[in-house]
Amino acid sequence: MPQPTPTPSVLRRPQLWIGTGLIAAVVSMLFALLYVGGNVNPKGNLRDLPVALVNADRGADAGGRHVNLGEQVVSGIQKAAKGDKSIDWQVVSREEADERLGKGKLFGALVIPDDFSTTVTGLTAPQPAPQGKAAPPTLTVLTNQAAGSIGSSMASQAAQKAAHSASGQLGQELLKQAGSQKTPLPTAAQLKLADPVTVTVADGHPVGPRSAMGLSAFYYALVLVVCGMLGANVVNSQVDTALGYLHTDFGPFRKREPVQHTSRVRTLAIGMALMLGLSLVMGTLVEVATVGILDMDASHLGLLWLYSVATIAVVGIGSLALFAAFGTPGMLLATIVFVAMAVPSSGATVPVQALPGFFRALAEFEPLRQITEGLRSLLYYGAQSDAGLTRAWVSMGVALVAALLFGFAVTRLYDRRGLHRIPRPEAGAGVDTPAAASAEASESSEATAPATS
Structure with missing residues (x-):
């Protein structure tokens, strides 16, 4: 019997090396320039x-x-x-x-x-005070x-x-x-x-012994941002799995739901609704872990909980908007916006006054700086509005509105131009056409099939 022709190794494809290499080069150079560049010479x-x-x-x-x-x-x-x-x-x-x-x-x-x-x-008086009294x-x-x-x-x-x-x-x-x-x-x-x-x-203004020497606000803010980004990644993949756009591997087994041809706008709305629900859970657990278990110094616990939930929700919704607009590159873009540019411009470790001009400009709108200032107000300054809390809430509201407008505007544009994630069945053919039926059957048959390489 004739032997099947061996499949060429994917490692021999130049496109794989070039594309992956360019992405890795850009990310490593960008992170090095931003992280070190913002802190290399504070004095x-x-x-x-x-x-x-x-x-x-x-x-x-x-x-x-x-x-x-x-x-x-x-x-x-x-x-x-x-x-x-x-x-x-x-x-x-x-x-x-x-x-x-x-x-x-x-x-x-x-x-x-x-x-x-x-x-x-x-000290120069003719008759100085007695010894021990001066x-x-x-x-x-x-x-x-x-x-x-x-x-x-x-x-x-x-x-x-x-x-x-x-x-x-x-x-x-x-x-x-x-x-x-x-x-x-x-x-x-x-x-x-x-x-x-x-x-x-x-x-001049003492902080509690369990406040990380004034850095607990920054660490807490960073946790909220990371939770928002990771939550958005989880939501994005789970929604795509539920709609049949992606399969799920459980060890050697693969599961895939039947494809549901859903508009990009509706897909984004589903993801944002799920993100809001997860934010309640994640924000609660962050406060329980830090204040309840680790005994971090904190007051105004109700307001801190609301702030935590809102921060995770806004960061998550902003990330989902980037995912919906740019696809896979949107994940890298979210990492750059919420982490790479945000951490060195946050003013949490090196003050904004000791940053280069580029990072000072970033600090005016980068989310982590505003989030950290709000948390400093909550944790150290008695939740005073003019100690950074009001600016944090306003910035959060502006970011939420911007994310909603941007995300739904771009996805609506894609839908109106017919740029669907999975091509819909041809008009008039219905889902029972041979090609559509064959595709749906093939996708559904993967539900219990072992995963293959």
Whole structure:
């Protein structure tokens, strides 16, 4: 008997290597450029990081005149910052600084206390206070990990540098005053006067011990985005399987439902309805896992649940719209939009003020940045609307409307032009034509047939 002609190996097809290679090359290059490019040089890209400068100094009488050394410190910092645009020093009251720290509007603060002038001038007083009673001059640096650990660290470093510089300048003036006195100062006293100010660091807006040092909002947001994308992938494949467009493998067995010739618009609507239902389940389980099991610090649990469900639903619906419009490439496009471009522009690790201009522009509309800001408000700032929550809800609503309009507009266009996913039976022929009947029988017969390679 004649032997069947062997089928050529699929690995010998140039199209397979070229197509797969191009996709892999684009993805690897794009992810490397976006992920590393956004974070490779935060100090070099730092622009206008908001840090408060608080002068609560009441001043003091010295040498027959009233002096306010706190104003001198503020003036010196502002003068030094004229040629440096990395820090946006905001001169505010202590109350306003605390309010802005509590809304994530500041990454830190430098506080000059009310007795600053008194303690500094007391160092050169003719009759110094008894040993142990004189309080040293102090400047306090406030941090804000809730606004982002790296941004808070950058603000702390800048504030400490400014405080030590101010201490050195005051020290030079104190040494001049001491040098004009008849009695020379001991060496130890001169060293103390050269750098008279003690700089302390305190937490300006504490976060809970189980808040991942201010990163739990980002991790939670990333989980919601991934759940939305994975949920959309599951929904997309399950709907196609239910409509008979795809088969399902269970080990060596293959199952395929009879083909249902459904419009693209209806297919997308079915997927979005299923996504809404799954979002309720996934959002609930995410909160149960993180808050209930892992004991993550969180409050406003009802609002957090609603926010979680809505975020997963919007990301999932947006992904389904991309799948419906672009087919298989839509999955890659969704990954680029929701992950590759979103993570480096989220401002969750490296602050937006330390990103290159391209990523700062992305941060204005990329979903992960808005989702993270909303979660920071919920987890760290008491769900204050102006701490990022209102912007997050508005952005989510705009994204939902855009996804619905885009998805249904494109699928309707495809349907009107007859671009069906599976060609319908010819008009007038019905589903009982020999060709259609043969195709349907072939598809249905696969329900219990072993899968073959």
